[in-house]
Amino acid sequence: MFQEKSRNNIDFKRHQFLITHIFTPFLPIIAMSYLLMTGGGDQWLAGFIYRIQGYEWRLVDNWIASTMLHRGGKIASILGVIVVLCIYILSFLKFQPNVRLWRTPLCYLLLAILTSVVVINFLKLLTNMDCPWSLLDYGGDRPFVGLFETRPLGLGRGKCFPAGHASAGYAWISLYFFFLMVKPSYRWLGLAIGILSGLIFGLTQQFRGAHFASHDLWSLAICWYISALMYAFFSKFGYHPRSHYCEKQLHQA
Secondary structure, X not given: OHHHHHHHHHHHHHHHHHHHHHHOOHHHHHHHHHHHHHOOHHHHHHXXXXXXXXXXXXXXXXXXXXXXXXXXXXXXXXHHHHHHHHHHHXXXXXXXXXXXXXXXXXXXXXXXXXXXXXXXXXXXXXXXOOOHHHEHHXXXXXXXXXXXXXXXXXXOOOOOOOOHHHXXXXXXXXXXXXXXXXXXHHHHHHHHHHHHHHHHHHHHHHHHOOOOXXXXXXXXXXXXXXXXXXXXXXXXXXXXXXXXHHHHHHHHO
């Protein structure tokens, strides 16, 4: 009877996880994508940003936007991955028994971040879409070609969809699921770190003319679903039997 009750509890958690983390975000993502990519939201927002800068992309070479938030943000994200990797390596050392409890969650975090960034950069090569700064309406020399439209021969390739730099922030949305494994009460902090980082990086690039809003939206969506599905794989669809034990041990340490 106990095993049957436990199995039912796991099935409920699995069903609940699929609804709240997989199916529920899907409709808002599709609706927002339609408004931006089909309803003209991308062009309206990019046009507004372009106009308030005096019909030029003044922040392209701005030190704060270009050096601190673009290059610096990328470096900060890489350093974060290196820190996670170092802690993961420590988890294999015998004199760090408490860190061993973090081994599987840290492995998840590393793989989720790296997979998100790699997938998004690979998709940029496939989708062949231009940045706003390359388009005729915003001071460039190319016509706008939609995601599913045939690109004219000789136009050259675009590498702007989804947003690569925003993914360096949104990839950290996997911290939400990491904390679900080790300390569930911190999961909203992890979510906030990922979303705020992605927003800052994404908006920086939008104001530089490097991306439309939909580029950032799809980076967020891809990072979320990769993180969620990998968490499902690592923890059997939302049920992680060691999370409370891990949290208790870490609290006592």
